[in-house]
Amino acid sequence: MPSSSFWATARQPQWITMLVLSLVLATVFVVLSAWQFDQSRTEHSYAEDTETPVELTAIYEPERPIGLPEADRIVNLTGEFVPETDVLIADRLQDGEDGYWAVAAFRVDAAPDEQVIPVVRGWTADIDEGLSPAPEGQLSLQGRLLPTEAPGPGPRDLPYPVLPTLSVAELINLWGEDSYSGFVVDFSEEALGASSLASVWVGPQPEGSDINWLNLFYAVEWVVFAGFAFYLWWRLVKDAHERQLEEERLDREWAEQWRAEQLEKQRQQTEHVEETT
Numbered sequence: 422m423p424s425s426s427f428w429a430t431a432r433q434p435q436w437i438t439m440l441v442l443s444l445v446l447a448t449v450f451v452v453l454s455a456w457q458f459d460q461s462r463t464e465h466s467y468a469e470d471t472e473t474p475v476e477l478t479a480i481y482e483p484e485r486p487i488g489l490p491e492a493d494r495i496v497n498l499t500g501e502f503v504p505e506t507d508v509l510i511a512d513r514l515q516d517g518e519d520g521y522w523a524v525a526a527f528r529v530d531a532a533p534d535e536q537v538i539p540v541v542r543g544w545t546a547d548i549d550e551g552l553s554p555a556p557e558g559q560l561s562l563q564g565r566l567l568p569t570e571a572p573g574p575g576p577r578d579l580p581y582p583v584l585p586t587l588s589v590a591e592l593i594n595l596w597g598e599d600s601y602s603g604f605v606v607d608f609s610e611e612a613l614g615a616s617s618l619a620s621v622w623v624g625p626q627p628e629g630s631d632i633n634w635l636n637l638f639y640a641v642e643w644v645v646f647a648g649f650a651f652y653l654w655w656r657l658v659k660d661a662h663e664r665q666l667e668e669e670r671l672d673r674e675w676a677e678q679w680r681a682e683q684l685e686k687q688r689q690q691t692e693h694v695e696e697t698t
Contacts, residue, residue, distance in 0.1 A: 430662040436654070443654040447647040454643035460636045471495065471625045474563055477529060477605070483536040487568040487603040493625050496566045496605060500529045502555035502612075503537060506596050508582040509551045513544060515619060520546035523618055524587060524604070525555040526596050527562070539592055539604035540564070543618025548583065556614030564607040565623050 430436065477496040481487065506526035513522045522544055526537040540562065545551040573585030584591065593600050606623045613620065 427659065427662050430665060431658045436658050436661070439654050439657065443650040446650040450643045450647035450650065454640045454647070457636045457640035457643060460633065471565075477538070477566065478531050481566065481601070481603070483533060483538075483599070483601040485602070487566065491566060492568055492603075494566050495563065495608070497561065497563050498527070498529050498538070498605065499559065499561045500527055500532075501559055502527050502540075502557070503596070503598065504554070504557075506537075506598075507552055507555060508584055508592070508595070509548060510541075510587045511583050511585055515544045515621065518546060520544055521548065521551045521583065522587065522621065523551040523553075523616075524592075525612075526592070526598055526600070527560075527605070527612075529601075532601075534599060536601055537596070537598045538601040539587060539589060540612055541587070541604065541606040541621055542612040542614075543607075543616070544621045545618050550617055552582070553614070553616040553618070555612065560611050561609070562605065562607050562611055563609040564605040565625075566603055566605055567623065568603050 431440075471493045472495055474495045474497050477498040480494065480496070481491045503526040508524050509521040510524055511521055513520055523542045524539050525542060527540040528535055528537045532538075541564070542555060569589040570586040572588040572591050582595075587604055589600055589602050589604065606621050608620070608622065610620050
C-alpha cells in the first residue's frame, strides 16, 4: 500500500471542512482584534474653534470638571478680584527664564453662588513684584480657560504664598471660597493693574491621544487566537496523517508476517510430501 503524504490527508473532505471553519473563526478573531485596537486609542478632540471668545458663564458651570468642549476656549468674564488672595505659582518659564505666575481669585458676575475662578494675572521673576495686589473694582477680562493642575507632591519647601502648582483644590482651602474647577490665563492685560508683571500667553493645546493598554492587549490576544485556529487545524491533520502512516505500517507488517507464515506452511507441506514418497 503506497504511503500517503500530509497534503493528501489534508485534502480529505473532513479536513477541508475543518479548514473552512478555521478560516471563518480566524476572520472573526481578526475583526475583533481590529475593533479592540480602535478602542485602545482615545483621541482628544477639542472644540473646533477655540479662538473665538465666548462668555465663561455661557459654556461652563462651576459644579463640574472642565470637559473637552470647554477646555482651551478663550472666554470673556466680568467681575472683580477678591482682595488678599494673591499667590505665586513657581517654576513658570517665559522666554526661557524661570519665574512665577501671579494668581488671584476673581469673583465672576452671574456665577452661581458668587463662585470665583483663579486668574493668572501675569508673569514675573521677582517674588515681591508678583505679590503686588490685584487691581480693584469692576473689570472685564479675556483669556484662555484651562483645567486645574494636580496638587504638588511631597513636602513643601516654598514659603507661602508660593505654590508648586496651580491646583484649584488647594486654592479653595487657602481662600475659603467656592471656585470653578479650572483657571483662566488673562490675555486682556486688565489684570496687570499698575504692576510691572509681564503678560502671559498660552496657545491652544494640541490634540492628543491616550492608549488603553488593556484594549491593546485584547487586540493582540485576538490575533493569537486567529493563529491558534490554524495551528489547531494543522495539528489535527498531522495527528490524523500520523495515525494513517501507523496503520499503513501495521498493515505492511501484517502482510509480511502473513506472507512469511504462508511460505512456511508451503515449505512444511513440501517436506511432508517428500517424506511420504
